Amino acid sequence: MNLNCHKIFLFLLISSSATAKIHDENSQNAVSEPTTQAVEVLEPSIEEIKIEEGTCFHADLVQEDFCYNRTQKSSCECENIRDFVICCNVTDITKSISCLENSNFRNIHIINVTQSEINLSNLNSLKQVDSLVITDGNISKILGQFSKFTSIKCLNFSNNNITEVSERALLNLSQLKTLDLSRNNITKLPTIQNITVNIQGNSKVSCINITTILDKVTFLNKEKSYCESEVGSGWFNDKASITIDHIEKRIKFDFECPEECKCKPGNMHYKKIDDKDESDVLIFISEVDCSNQGLTKLPVKLPENTISLNITNNSISSLSDLVTNEHYQSIQKLYADDNLITSVVDLEGTKFLENFTILSLKNNKIKDIPYYILSNLEKNLIGKYLYLGGNRLTCDCHIIKNIRHWRLINDCDKILCNNMPAKILELKESQLCKSGIDDWANYIEYLIIIEVLLLVALFTKVSYDCYVFKKTGLLPYPANVLILYNQK
Numbered sequence: 121m122n123l124n125c126h127k128i129f130l131f132l133l134i135s136s137s138a139t140a141k142i143h144d145e146n147s148q149n150a151v152s153e154p155t156t157q158a159v160e161v162l163e164p165s166i167e168e169i170k171i172e173e174g175t176c177f178h179a180d181l182v183q184e185d186f187c188y189n190r191t192q193k194s195s196c197e198c199e200n201i202r203d204f205v206i207c208c209n210v211t212d213i214t215k216s217i218s219c220l221e222n223s224n225f226r227n228i229h230i231i232n233v234t235q236s237e238i239n240l241s242n243l244n245s246l247k248q249v250d251s252l253v254i255t256d257g258n259i260s261k262i263l264g265q266f267s268k269f270t271s272i273k274c275l276n277f278s279n280n281n282i283t284e285v286s287e288r289a290l291l292n293l294s295q296l297k298t299l300d301l302s303r304n305n306i307t308k309l310p311t312i313q314n315i316t317v318n319i320q321g322n323s324k325v326s327c328i329n330i331t332t333i334l335d336k337v338t339f340l341n342k343e344k345s346y347c348e349s350e351v352g353s354g355w356f357n358d359k360a361s362i363t364i365d366h367i368e369k370r371i372k373f374d375f376e377c378p379e380e381c382k383c384k385p386g387n388m389h390y391k392k393i394d395d396k397d398e399s400d401v402l403i404f405i406s407e408v409d410c411s412n413q414g415l416t417k418l419p420v421k422l423p424e425n426t427i428s429l430n431i432t433n434n435s436i437s438s439l440s441d442l443v444t445n446e447h448y449q450s451i452q453k454l455y456a457d458d459n460l461i462t463s464v465v466d467l468e469g470t471k472f473l474e475n476f477t478i479l480s481l482k483n484n485k486i487k488d489i490p491y492y493i494l495s496n497l498e499k500n501l502i503g504k505y506l507y508l509g510g511n512r513l514t515c516d517c518h519i520i521k522n523i524r525h526w527r528l529i530n531d532c533d534k535i536l537c538n539n540m541p542a543k544i545l546e547l548k549e550s551q552l553c554k555s556g557i558d559d560w561a562n563y564i565e566y567l568i569i570i571e572v573l574l575l576v577a578l579f580t581k582v583s584y585d586c587y588v589f590k591k592t593g594l595l596p597y598p599a600n601v602l603i604l605y606n607q608k
């Protein structure tokens with residue numbers, strides 16, 4: 121019984137696929153003939169069509185290059201395919217829709233509209249659709265507005281050369297989720313909220329317009345969506361074209377600025393990335409000024425990519441954050457004049473030391489500069505500026521011996537000594553280096569000279585004794601004493 125059931129089922133399967141084959145062949149033969157059979161060619165694949173979340177219906181889902189491969193069967197530019205409609209080379213949207221056999225469809229893709237203006241108020245026949253897709257055409261203006269109770273959820277106006285969309289165009293689309301305006305020439309966005317928008321490929325959109333809706337709208341491809349910023353708007357002074365991503369960072373940047381500091385966006389920094397669309401990506405860099413705030417510690421947080429920090433005239437004593445705090449990773453310029461910094465030992469072997477361009481530590485409490493800092497400076501001197509004027513170092517013979525390295529410090533003429541009233545450049549070797557104990561190397565030298573002199577003296581004495589003995593037979597006094605003692 122069970123077996124029979126299977127057999128029957130199997131038979132049904134085979135016969136159904138067989139008829140499908142026959143059907144296929146029939147329709148292929150019928151291609152040249154007009155009418156509905158041509159449409160059926162496409163049908164087998166339609167059942168598989170799945171419109172992905174966040175995208176609208178697209179003719180490519182039915183067949184790639186649909187309009188090129190289609191053979192027009194009637195004067196109607198549009199075609200029903202189940203509940204999809206695809207229209208090609210349309211000269212008037214309203215007219216081409218009106219000739220459809222079945223007007224009860226949910227998804228429509230209208231390709232290559234050559235109409236220069238579309239008045240949305242006249243598209244009442246599209247009120248019931250989920251996806252309205254009008255792409256790859258030559259529309260310059262979208263006028264009017266969708267009428268009330270239009271149920272469109274996904275709207276795609278990509279690649280049409282649109283320069284203008286009326287401000288109120290989409291106000292009545294209460295169910296709209298996705299709006300694709302990519303590859304057009306729009307300057308102002310219509311009023312929108314709570315939707316996902318793609319404006320990539322519109323280089324003339326006003327940045328201010330985008331700023332006002334950033335929290336209401338989700339933009340796609342932010343890194344590649346450019347907008348135009350009014351020159352002199354204060355935000356991005358040297359660049360008129362910036363990305364949405366960059367605007368967001370700018371806003372975040374204001375939040376990240378420590379309370380007691382002033383943060384300002386620095387010059388743009390361009391980073392090449394390997395991408396066909398846009399090869400330059402703007403990287404946001406910031407300069408932070410926390411001077412004159414009575415700080416005793418470095419700020420705990422800094423905006424992303426802070427390259428310059430001014431903490432002049434505070435009561436900061438340690439630079440260890442520069443090494444341990446991740447927010448300080450990008451710092452290249454540090455202005456820390458007039459603080460209470462006692463040491464730069466923390467900086468040994470750090471990325472900062474290797475890559476800084478300006479380190480200004482004038483008028484601090486530094487007593488000693490480790491030798492490796494100076495030798496590091498010598499190794500990569502180009503583009504580095506180090507200021508230490510007004511610090512009072514413990515001056516000794518070392519400084520004089522290595523004065524060549526000290527001269528690499530840009531204001532070395534202003535570095536003072538704490539153990540004598542002098543600047544380091546005024547130190548004299550004779551002053552500091554002859555007091556032997558101070559200078560172990562010299563002490564050893566003297567010792568060696570004395571030893572050599574003693575050796576020479578000893579040798580001379582022995583030679584003299586030898587000479588006297590040969591001539592007179594007299595031994596030197598100690599030898600005489602020894603002989604006498606022996607004879608006893």
Ligand SMILES: *[C@@H]1O[C@H](CO)[C@@H](O)[C@H](O)[C@H]1NC(C)=O
Binds near residue numbers: 298300
């Ligand atoms: C809109 O149409 C364009 C061009 O055909 C396509 O690349 C894009 O993915 C579509 N957008 C959505 C959201 O479906």
Ligand SMILES: *[C@@H]1O[C@H](CO)[C@@H](O)[C@H](O)[C@H]1NC(C)=O
Binds near residue numbers: 188190
């Ligand atoms: C639309 O225009 C293109 C380009 O001229 C042409 O190749 C295509 O066959 C036309 N499609 C229809 C359906 O007329």
Ligand SMILES: *[C@@H]1O[C@H](CO)[C@@H](O)[C@H](O)[C@H]1NC(C)=O
Binds near residue numbers: 183184185188189
């Ligand atoms: C559609 O036409 C293009 C040429 O425009 C061709 O490369 C492609 O193979 C055709 N696709 C089908 C399914 O016929």
Ligand SMILES: *[C@@H]1O[C@H](CO)[C@@H](O)[C@H](O)[C@H]1NC(C)=O
Binds near residue numbers: 232
């Ligand atoms: C768009 O359609 C017009 C005819 O309406 C045709 O002349 C033109 O070549 C088509 N363009 C494309 C890109 O298919």
Ligand SMILES: *[C@@H]1O[C@H](CO)[C@@H](O)[C@H](O)[C@H]1NC(C)=O
Binds near residue numbers: 234236258260
């Ligand atoms: C596109 O429309 C503009 C006017 O809006 C017209 O000047 C231009 O010739 C049209 N281009 C095509 C390819 O139809």
Ligand SMILES: *[C@@H]1O[C@H](CO)[C@@H](O)[C@H](O)[C@H]1NC(C)=O
Binds near residue numbers: 239240242263
């Ligand atoms: C759009 O069409 C509506 C209704 O037909 C009309 O009242 C309105 O003036 C049109 N708008 C424009 C800008 O042409």
Ligand SMILES: *[C@@H]1O[C@H](CO)[C@@H](O)[C@H](O)[C@H]1NC(C)=O
Binds near residue numbers: 281283
């Ligand atoms: C885009 O529209 C402008 C006029 O609004 C026209 O000058 C230009 O040729 C159009 N570009 C294309 C690619 O159709």
Ligand SMILES: *[C@@H]1O[C@H](CO)[C@@H](O)[C@H](O)[C@H]1NC(C)=O
Binds near residue numbers: 281283305
């Ligand atoms: C964008 O529109 C301006 C005029 O508003 C026109 O000069 C420019 O050529 C257009 N750009 C494109 C890519 O169509």
Ligand SMILES: *[C@@H]1O[C@H](CO)[C@@H](O)[C@H](O)[C@H]1NC(C)=O
Binds near residue numbers: 287
């Ligand atoms: C864009 O700016 C224009 C005027 O500058 C305004 O009318 C419009 O509402 C703004 N759009 C959005 C989405 O803020």
Ligand SMILES: *[C@@H]1O[C@H](CO)[C@@H](O)[C@H](O)[C@H]1NC(C)=O
Binds near residue numbers: 314
């Ligand atoms: C937008 O979404 C938020 C939460 O997601 C909701 O509270 C708000 O009512 C929505 N606004 C509109 C106009 O749909």
Ligand SMILES: *[C@@H]1O[C@H](CO)[C@@H](O)[C@H](O)[C@H]1NC(C)=O
Binds near residue numbers: 411412432433455
């Ligand atoms: C750092 O701050 C001090 C005090 O406000 C100021 O005089 C100095 O010019 C600033 N340095 C830089 C490089 O901005």
Ligand SMILES: *[C@@H]1O[C@H](CO)[C@@H](O)[C@H](O)[C@H]1NC(C)=O
Binds near residue numbers: 471474475
């Ligand atoms: C120093 O900066 C250069 C480029 O400015 C970079 O290639 C290098 O990795 C940096 N060194 C360290 C230790 O980060």
